[in-house]
Amino acid sequence: MHPLDTATALEPLPDGTFRGHTSPAYANLVGPFGGVTAACLLNAAWLHPARLGEPVALTVNFAAAPADGEFTVSARPARTNRSTQHWLIELRQSGEVMTTASAVFAVRRETWSMPEAGPPEVPAADTLARSSLVRRPPWAHHYDMRFVMGGMPEAFDAQLQPDSVTRVWVRDEPPRPLDFISLSALCDSFFPRVFLRRRKFAPIGTVSLTTYFHADAALLRAQGEQPVLGTARALNFRNGYFDQSAEVWGAGRQLLASSHQVVYYRD
Amino acid sequence: MHPLDTATALEPLPDGTFRGHTSPAYANLVGPFGGVTAACLLNAAWLHPARLGEPVALTVNFAAAPADGEFTVSARPARTNRSTQHWLIELRQSGEVMTTASAVFAVRRETWSMPEAGPPEVPAADTLARSSLVRRPPWAHHYDMRFVMGGMPEAFDAQLQPDSVTRVWVRDEPPRPLDFISLSALCDSFFPRVFLRRRKFAPIGTVSLTTYFHADAALLRAQGEQPVLGTARALNFRNGYFDQSAEVWGAGRQLLASSHQVVYYRD
Numbered sequence: 001m002h003p004l005d006t007a008t009a010l011e012p013l014p015d016g017t018f019r020g021h022t023s024p025a026y027a028n029l030v031g032p033f034g035g036v037t038a039a040c041l042l043n044a045a046w047l048h049p050a051r052l053g054e055p056v057a058l059t060v061n062f063a064a065a066p067a068d069g070e071f072t073v074s075a076r077p078a079r080t081n082r083s084t085q086h087w088l089i090e091l092r093q094s095g096e097v098m099t100t101a102s103a104v105f106a107v108r109r110e111t112w113s114m115p116e117a118g119p120p121e122v123p124a125a126d127t128l129a130r131s132s133l134v135r136r137p138p139w140a141h142h143y144d145m146r147f148v149m150g151g152m153p154e155a156f157d158a159q160l161q162p163d164s165v166t167r168v169w170v171r172d173e174p175p176r177p178l179d180f181i182s183l184s185a186l187c188d189s190f191f192p193r194v195f196l197r198r199r200k201f202a203p204i205g206t207v208s209l210t211t212y213f214h215a216d217a218a219l220l221r222a223q224g225e226q227p228v229l230g231t232a233r234a235l236n237f238r239n240g241y242f243d244q245s246a247e248v249w250g251a252g253r254q255l256l257a258s259s260h261q262v263v264y265y266r267d
Numbered sequence: 268m269h270p271l272d273t274a275t276a277l278e279p280l281p282d283g284t285f286r287g288h289t290s291p292a293y294a295n296l297v298g299p300f301g302g303v304t305a306a307c308l309l310n311a312a313w314l315h316p317a318r319l320g321e322p323v324a325l326t327v328n329f330a331a332a333p334a335d336g337e338f339t340v341s342a343r344p345a346r347t348n349r350s351t352q353h354w355l356i357e358l359r360q361s362g363e364v365m366t367t368a369s370a371v372f373a374v375r376r377e378t379w380s381m382p383e384a385g386p387p388e389v390p391a392a393d394t395l396a397r398s399s400l401v402r403r404p405p406w407a408h409h410y411d412m413r414f415v416m417g418g419m420p421e422a423f424d425a426q427l428q429p430d431s432v433t434r435v436w437v438r439d440e441p442p443r444p445l446d447f448i449s450l451s452a453l454c455d456s457f458f459p460r461v462f463l464r465r466r467k468f469a470p471i472g473t474v475s476l477t478t479y480f481h482a483d484a485a486l487l488r489a490q491g492e493q494p495v496l497g498t499a500r501a502l503n504f505r506n507g508y509f510d511q512s513a514e515v516w517g518a519g520r521q522l523l524a525s526s527h528q529v530v531y532y533r534d
Contacts, residue, residue, distance in 0.1 A: 057328075097353070
């Protein structure tokens with residue numbers, strides 16, 4: 001079993017909720033890697049017997065860092081229409097809400113389709129070296145990252161940088177076929193923009209993460225275990241919060257996901 | 268009373284929920300303008316006696332178009348931390364969920380702050396003509412829009428355009444001092460990207476809208492009734508859904524909000 005599948009595994013309970021367990025493989029500095037928590041909440045809707053279609057949008061609000069150990073996840077369809085379904089999802093520990101999420105699922109039909117943006121021109125993944133894992137938290141060891149630009153600074157020398165742009169080839173480590181679960185986790189795998197911009201460490205924490213899925217299950221399946229190209233940047237850092245927008249591009253240059261988050265930082 | 272304040276007014280009910288009413292002034296083709304619904308849900312947390320701080324993030328999921336008439340809004344803090352508060356909000360009619368939302372509020376402190384992106388260079392608002400209101404839905408009459416580029420196509424001639432980029436000076440009409448309520452509505456005031464890209468009308472509906480507030484109340488107050496500069500674009504249109512990312516820039520060139528949505532469209 002892939003460590004991501006272990007980390008996002010949910011056991012159905014008699015009351016319709018699910019039981020999960022944090023995974024040391026995806027630990028962060030404090031609590032679990034947010035991407036895996038997001039994937040876990042998505043998985044609760046995905047596994048739910050009332051599910052309609054596939055995810056189009058997922059918003060995860062990180063209210064508190066879950067402690068190591070068990071948690072429960074409840075997912076309920078707030079409304080089911082003919083082709084769309086709206087989910088409300090909560091992760092609790094000892095009865096307390098640690099994470100909330102909403103998701104929109106949909107049955108997609110073929111329509112006129114057209115990209116507007118394309119991926120940047122970058123060297124192929126296999127021409128780049130895998131990023132160092134020295135001083136990286138456990139979760140980062142479960143991604144193979146090959147940076148074109150904007151990797152974690154080699155030194156926190158407090159030299160302010162002009163931007164926080166990242167371009168990185170990334171895949172699960174060990175390799176795992178791409179699906180909605182792994183894609184939703186991967187969308188949170190970009191290092192905090194404030195570390196890149198300031199080359200300075202600061203306590204940070206994502207407070208809200210939204211991912212739009214532009215791909216359906218068939219397009220994700222076609223990616224297999226190939227690396228995907230991630231791009232990320234910030235617009236603004238102001239009084240304790242910065243934003244990040246990221247795109248994830250597939251091997252065929254398709255946009256698989258676009259993802260946005262707002263992150264708390266301490267000075 | 269400004270029509271936006273009428274449209275977002277909420278009356279506290281004995282059970283802790285609020286009663287609101289759709290407003291003909293902000294009607295859309297089907298149901299109310301989504302921006303006003305978003306503002307109404309934000310207002311429920313804003314007015315709640317348990318509120319801590321100011322909004323940082325708001326996600327609104329449009330599950331069904333509310334019918335004209337009364338609705339109730341419930342807002343509950345799912346978790347309150349020392350400086351952040353996570354809200355779950357629902358709008359119901361006849362007991363049925365029409366709209367759900369989550370919001371993160373925070374007490375901001377002064378920290379190192381720095382923009383990364385800036386607004387595009389554009390002509391001043393008063394050098395541009397106000398956009399025509401011919402064939403526009405009622406809500407659009409309550410915005411003064413002056414397009415630098417990417418206004419509503421003059422004709423739906425089905426000529427595919429290379430992009431869907433909009434730059435527009437916009438303010439409430441009649442003028443109203445900017446605050447979180449009006450800003451959250453204004454973030455949804457960009458015409459559907461698919462209309463611009465295809466120059467073709469199609470039924471559309473936002474399914475999920477996320478707004479990040481980069482400004483605090485003082486910075487918004489300083490904008491007064493001046494127009495703000497909005498920019499919007501799409502990344503991808505695929506099988507019934509497209510995304511939109513927008514930014515709203517203040518008179519002092521500060522980023523006031525960034526906003527993202529995913530929109531259903533029919534072919």
